[in-house]
Each structure stands twice: as structure tokens, then as C-alpha cells.
Amino acid sequence: MGNNTSITSIQTNAQANAKQASKFYTDAVANRRMNMQRMQxxxxxxxxxxxxxxxxxxxxxxxxxxxxxxxxxxxxxxxxxxxxxxxxxxxxxxxxxxxxxxxxxxxxxxxxxxxxxxxxxxxxxxxxxxxxxxxxxxxxxxxxxxxxxxxxxxxxxxxxxxATSISFVASNKKLDQLDPSFMYTQILKEILLTINFEDKHFNQFITYCRDKYEDDENELKNVHQLQTTYKNNIPIWWYT
Incomplete structure (x- = not known):
């Protein structure tokens, strides 16, 4: 009986965490779209x-x-x-x-x-x-x-x-127990906001992608589309 109760509790917590993660992701996407709209x-x-x-x-x-x-x-x-x-x-x-x-x-x-x-x-x-x-x-x-x-x-x-969203964490929450995807998102956001991006970096990325997918016709079409249309949109658009 005790084991069944523990399993039920774990499942309930997992479902709650999944719902919370889903809400966080939905809110993050919505904020990125708002961000893109403001720039456009x-x-x-x-x-x-x-x-x-x-x-x-x-x-x-x-x-x-x-x-x-x-x-x-x-x-x-x-x-x-x-x-x-x-x-x-x-x-x-x-x-x-x-x-x-x-x-x-x-x-x-x-x-x-x-x-x-x-x-x-x-x-x-x-x-x-x-x-x-x-x-x-x-x-x-x-x-x-x-x-x-x-x-x-x-x-x-x-x-x-x-336009960047702010997430609040309770003071009694251990940071090392945060969802890894949350921390990775924060790190990625910091990188994107501080990187000094130049044309040469974009060209290097295109070259890498062409080498990576040289045998994949569909992916090469996507790479070509990115190369020819990238500057038609603001950079943040490509991350949403």
C-alpha cells in the first residue's frame, strides 16, 4: 500500500511539473512572438x-x-x-x-x-x-x-x-533543482543578446550546413532558402 501511494504521488508531481513546463514553454513562445512583432x-x-x-x-x-x-x-x-x-x-x-x-x-x-x-x-x-x-x-x-x-x-x-520575459523563482527553491531546459533557455538568451554577429559568421554557418547535409537534398534546399532569405527578416524571427 505504501509503495502504491508513493508511486501515485510521484506520478502526480510529474504531471504537475509537465503542465508547468508546458505553460512556461507556451509563455516563452508567446513572448518571443511579441518580441518579433515589436521589431517588425x-x-x-x-x-x-x-x-x-x-x-x-x-x-x-x-x-x-x-x-x-x-x-x-x-x-x-x-x-x-x-x-x-x-x-x-x-x-x-x-x-x-x-x-x-x-x-x-x-x-x-x-x-x-x-x-x-x-x-x-x-x-x-x-x-x-x-x-x-x-x-x-x-x-x-x-x-x-x-x-x-x-x-x-x-x-x-x-x-x-x-520584450524579454522575466521568470520569478521562490527564494526557497534550490537553483540546482531547476528544470535544465529553463537554465539552458536563460543561457541561450544571454548568448543571443550579447553575441557580436557578423556576415562572416553567417557564411561559415552556411558552409558548415552544406557540408553536413551534402547527401540530403531536402535539407540542402532549406539551407539555400536560409541563405537567400535570411536578411528579409530580423534575426529574432529565426528563433521563433
Whole structure:
């Protein structure tokens, strides 16, 4: 009788733990989807009266920006830019504004609810840093596109952090008794949020996959699809 009671108790606890793990997984997936949606709902506007999409330097700048925020819109006139922003209903806007237009356009865009973050792109950092102080949405003055992309990554990172779920553990719970999948998830999350990922790493991964599945036609098709469509989505999309 005692053994039967013990077995029943173990089964009950196992079922309870399974339900709890299932709920944790469901909540985690839901949060990752919310995270993905928040990133997809962010677009970038580059406003500069010297933009020429036939120019190699401009094209290179746009490509670099798209590596951080896939949805990039360019404008050469402030009025058209403002009109476009006012039509946006479901997106948050990051703006990269040239120094020559920044001071003029700021009163027209700064208080728009759609505008979340603004970066000034100029040649004279010292001068422009003086007038930007009253405008709280301006997060920096930059003289090169690489620095702007790094700042945009920080914005994207903060967006991911804000959407990251937090799990509370009772103070009397021994950490070494936590479900291993929970701890692995936390470790993986830390890695994904801190890794310095570059194109060369992606290319190395594609090469590895091609070697790994060289005899599997179906998997090679998946590898090819990943290689050709990866940059069409934000990185977090591929983890959901």
C-alpha cells in the first residue's frame, strides 16, 4: 500500500511539473512572438537632401542600415518626410537626419507620436551637439554611418530587452533543482543578446550546413532558402 501511494504521488508531481513546463514553454513562445512583432513594427527613415540612390556611397549606406532595420525609407525633402510619418499608424520610427536639415525639421517631427528615436548625421559634430540638447528624442550626433548602425543596434537590443520575459523563482527553491531546459533557455538568451554577429559568421554557418547535409537534398534546399532569405527578416524571427 505504501509503495502504491508513493508511486501515485510521484506520478502526480510529474504531471504537475509537465503542465508547468508546458505553460512556461507556451509563455516563452508567446513572448518571443511579441518580441518579433515589436521589431517588425519599427522602421527607419533617412532624411538628407543629398540622397541619390544611383550613387554607390548612398546605396552602401542604405545596405548598412538595412542590416539593422530591414524597413528603410529615404527622403530628400522635409515636407514629404513629415507627411509620410503622419500616415503611419502601427509603426515606431527611427530617424537618421542630416545636419543641414536637422535643426529645421526638428520642430515638425520631434513631437510626433510615431517618432521614437532620432540620430543626426553630419560633418561637424561639435557644432550640431550644441543645438540638439533641448530635443530629448535625439540620441546622438554622428559623422559616420558605422557609428549610427552601432547606435541603431543598441536601440534594437533595448527593444528586445524590453520584450524579454522575466521568470520569478521562490527564494526557497534550490537553483540546482531547476528544470535544465529553463537554465539552458536563460543561457541561450544571454548568448543571443550579447553575441557580436557578423556576415562572416553567417557564411561559415552556411558552409558548415552544406557540408553536413551534402547527401540530403531536402535539407540542402532549406539551407539555400536560409541563405537567400535570411536578411528579409530580423534575426529574432529565426528563433521563433
Amino acid at each position: 513594427n519599427r522602421l527607419l527613415i533617412w532624411l538628407d537632401n543629398n540622397i541619390d540612390e544611383n550613387n554607390a556611397d548612398c546605396n552602401n549606406t542604405i545596405k548598412q542600415l538595412k542590416r539593422v532595420v530591414n524597413n528603410v525609407n529615404t527622403f530628400t525633402e522635409g515636407e514629404q518626410c513629415v507627411e509620410f510619418i503622419q500616415t503611419i499608424t502601427n509603426n515606431k520610427v527611427c530617424m537618421v537626419v542630416s545636419g543641414s536639415l536637422g535643426k529645421h525639421i526638428m520642430p515638425h517631427v520631434h513631437d510626433l507620436s510615431q517618432v521614437d528615436t532620432i540620430f543626426i548625421f553630419c560633418n561637424n559634430k561639435k557644432w550640431h551637439k550644441k543645438w540638439v540638447k533641448p530635443w530629448s528624442k535625439i540620441k546622438g550626433v554622428f559623422t559616420d554611418i558605422t557609428s549610427i548602425c552601432e547606435a541603431l543596434k543598441q536601440v534594437a537590443h533595448q527593444c528586445e530587452q524590453n
